[in-house]
Ligand SMILES: NC(=O)c1ccc[n+]([C@@H]2O[C@H](COP(=O)([O-])OP(=O)(O)OC[C@H]3O[C@@H](n4cnc5c(N)ncnc54)[C@H](O)[C@@H]3O)[C@@H](O)[C@H]2O)c1
């Protein structure tokens with residue numbers, strides 16, 4: 001799945017890049033004919049791309065492909081927990097003829113490789129995906145130089161269950177959304193907002209028991225690897241939280 005998504009992402013941005021070229025220097029009409037105006041799009045320059053450990057290749061691609069399509073040179077700092085596929089990506093880029101120095105991979109710890117990159121005066125922009133805490137640190141250091149940043153951070157993605165839905169399907173999609181890929185996904189539906197009148201049925205369908213308005217936390221920790229992953233990914237343990245809506 002990841003390989004197809006990665007290829008699709010590069011193709012998408014390659015098309016956009018060609019579209020950009022076609023629109024380059026497009027004239028803008030002005031009310032006074034003595035003045036001429038046109039749109040000139042220029043690359044920002046050197047961009048730092050800092051990515052997390054989950055979906056390591058795909059999330060790096062979501063940054064590398066648009067950066068290259070915009071004509072920037074990029075320094076990708078993948079997670080220290082999952083760097084190998086990004087090094088493979090660099091090999092593929094070299095094989096297909098990307099000029100040396102256009103895409104650079106910098107491996108290492110966040111404090112030792114990521115932080116100096118984010119605060120470097122020759123880096124023109126930082127694009128980051130990861131935790132809120134790290135995002136906040138990067139924003140603070142980039143702010144010293146009024147450096148633009150884009151942030152894709154963590155959070156909880158709620159599923160809202162109304163009274164009139166198919167409750168079995170709601171339960172099925174809720175659990176799939178939360179625990180697909182062991183919950184190692186930014187959009188894990190780990191918060192359930194459910195109408196109070198159907199709450200017992202939904203919880204029953206989810207094979208849980210609870211009282212309305214109670215907060216339910218269940219642990220789906222099956223082995224030490226998963227424990228470690230959950231600890232890195234979110235708060236430990238992964239919390240699946242249910243609230244009743246009246
Ligand atoms: N919004 C999204 O699209 C999305 C997608 C996937 C994961 N996430 C979030 O990512 C988090 C999990 O990933 P993680 O544990 O790798 O996150 P993390 O914030 O610990 O690390 C992310 C990256 O930042 C680097 N880093 C750490 N400290 C740094 C610093 N001081 N300066 C610069 N770089 C630094 C790390 O080495 C890594 O490459 C979760 O919060 C999850 O919700 C969000």
Ligand SMILES: NCCCC=O
Nearest residue numbers: 054055184185186187
């Ligand atoms: N389908 C990829 C989602 C990436 C977020 O974690």
